[in-house]
Amino acid sequence: MEDTAHTKSRREKQQFAHVHSKPWEWMTNYTQQTEWIEGSGKFIWLALFLTELGAGIYFMSVLFTNPVGMLVGWIVCMVLGCLAFLMHTGHPLRLYRAPSRFASSWISRGFTFVSLLGILGLINMIVVFAGAHSIILSVILCIISLVVMIYAGMVLSFNNGIPMWNTGLVPFSFVIAALWGGAEVVLALHILQGLPVAGVEHWIRFLLPCFSLIIILYLYNIWISSDTGKASVARLLKGDLSIYFYVFVVLIGLIIPLLILAYSYTYAPGTHPSSLYVLALVCGLIGDLSVRYCIMKSAYYNPILKTAI
Amino acid sequence: MRWGMVYNLERCIHCGGCVSSCILANFLTPDMKWRRMLNREIKPPTKGGKAARQWLVAQCNHCEDAACVEACPTGATYRREDGIVLIDSDICIGCRACMMACPYQQRSYLEEITEWFPGQGFTEWEQMREKLSPKVPGTVNKCNFCYQRIDEGLKKGLTPGVDREATPACVNGCPTKTMAFGDLDDPDSEVSRLIAGHKAEPLHPEWGTNPSIFYIFES
Numbered sequence A: 001m002e003d004t005a006h007t008k009s010r011r012e013k014q015q016f017a018h019v020h021s022k023p024w025e026w027m028t029n030y031t032q033q034t035e036w037i038e039g040s041g042k043f044i045w046l047a048l049f050l051t052e053l054g055a056g057i058y059f060m061s062v063l064f065t066n067p068v069g070m071l072v073g074w075i076v077c078m079v080l081g082c083l084a085f086l087m088h089t090g091h092p093l094r095l096y097r098a099p100s101r102f103a104s105s106w107i108s109r110g111f112t113f114v115s116l117l118g119i120l121g122l123i124n125m126i127v128v129f130a131g132a133h134s135i136i137l138s139v140i141l142c143i144i145s146l147v148v149m150i151y152a153g154m155v156l157s158f159n160n161g162i163p164m165w166n167t168g169l170v171p172f173s174f175v176i177a178a179l180w181g182g183a184e185v186v187l188a189l190h191i192l193q194g195l196p197v198a199g200v201e202h203w204i205r206f207l208l209p210c211f212s213l214i215i216i217l218y219l220y221n222i223w224i225s226s227d228t229g230k231a232s233v234a235r236l237l238k239g240d241l242s243i244y245f246y247v248f249v250v251l252i253g254l255i256i257p258l259l260i261l262a263y264s265y266t267y268a269p270g271t272h273p274s275s276l277y278v279l280a281l282v283c284g285l286i287g288d289l290s291v292r293y294c295i296m297k298s299a300y301y302n303p304i305l306k307t308a309i
Numbered sequence B: 001m002r003w004g005m006v007y008n009l010e011r012c013i014h015c016g017g018c019v020s021s022c023i024l025a026n027f028l029t030p031d032m033k034w035r036r037m038l039n040r041e042i043k044p045p046t047k048g049g050k051a052a053r054q055w056l057v058a059q060c061n062h063c064e065d066a067a068c069v070e071a072c073p074t075g076a077t078y079r080r081e082d083g084i085v086l087i088d089s090d091i092c093i094g095c096r097a098c099m100m101a102c103p104y105q106q107r108s109y110l111e112e113i114t115e116w117f118p119g120q121g122f123t124e125w126e127q128m129r130e131k132l133s134p135k136v137p138g139t140v141n142k143c144n145f146c147y148q149r150i151d152e153g154l155k156k157g158l159t160p161g162v163d164r165e166a167t168p169a170c171v172n173g174c175p176t177k178t179m180a181f182g183d184l185d186d187p188d189s190e191v192s193r194l195i196a197g198h199k200a201e202p203l204h205p206e207w208g209t210n211p212s213i214f215y216i217f218e219s
Helices: A002-015 A039-063 A067-088 A092-101 A106-129 A135-157 A169-193 A198-225 A227-237 A242-264 A274-297 B017-026 B067-071 B097-101 B124-132 B147-155 B169-173 B190-198
Strands: B003-008 B035-042 B052-059 B077-079 B085-087 B108-110 B139-141 B179-183 B213-216
Touching (some): A067 A106, A106 A135, A169 A274, A198 A227, A198 A274, B003 B190, B085 B139
Parallel strands (some): B003 B213
Antiparallel strands (some): B003 B179
16 A cells, blocks of 8 residues: 555656756656747747737727727737737847748738738727727727737647647637736726726626636646646646746736625626726736746646656 | 658667767757757666666657648748758748747757857857858757758769768768668658568657658667
């Protein structure tokens, strides 16, 4: 019995590799991807977050016809997001070549749709600021914004060597996170502008529980998918990333906004203190950024040799 | 025609000759890892049993359905008709999407050109790099099957895998003939015969990339 318990505990220790592979186990054990989260790779994490958040803000602003929100979303997506992507690339001046492989590359598709959002979004803002409104343009922009929100997740889920990313739940959770973040920002803008917030609040009441549920589903799905996936999730739950995960994702990103959401049901929509809205917004954005960090940082490649140690 | 390679790991003595041949022939910097010698301990099946060590030389698999080619947004990574997957450093934007897409982790990103002997300056051999095989910082790189040698050799009527002049440097640098290079589409080539005779298999065929590198594993 002792032997079995010892072997089990040893196997668990090996299986749930909480720390990186030792140098001599490089590529023969679970190997962390570093290029997209360490050094200049941190910029792609920011780029994916900012472009999606910007698209989310733009989407919500179009829905609620808030030109200031559109401008904020456009700046977050086109200026901050694109700047972060430029900082990530080794040769930013060659970026004009990025749409060349639209048929197969999600980076290419993302670049194309972000550019479309930039051009059409600007035209739409001019139209709206001029006091007019084009429903066709709004519908087109909503669709483009949705594609921009999907693309970052698709870029990650395309990689079949990294089980942590190789699931359809990644783009799905990123879209929900972007919509939620967008709704939070638009809600804050509505409060600042003295506009009614009830409509936006209904969106948040729907999106936040959805996001929480998807995160749980996603982690469970990865846990059962493969040994490498299990090692990635174990690193989040028990390893060196657990402090980020529990504090920034679970506590700040999910529990506090959920408590505020639960508290908001005691009031009629749009009538509770605006400081709570601001707190929910800050917590939501920190949580969204942190969940993406955790997903990118905990990504392990499958071992090259057929059986992991 | 589809160029490929077979590793007979029963012959490999883990000397690293192929790795150093590759570095020398291609003027690689310390950050350019085109070939990697991997090893791991295989734990004994029972307590107190004998542990073993497994070795493997890994390189770009020049996959037929290469994930890196599909992930590249600019077309910098492309597959030639003879199956060699190459990177055009003049087009690469350095986004590293191909590195994420390659399940075999066989691509390196060249942040800057560093010295092999830090603080000692570039050696004469490193200085020759600029003239003979310039590298572009800010781009991704990987094994190119020494395509220049193959192309030049074919022009001279030589047979890659048979004539040394037309064969990749790593194959020439192996003292035990662990590696065989040749046309996978030619049933009479050495590689095809080795694959058929020894039931050689690629790494992780289940990933669906259809690699051009095959291994005969130690029994």
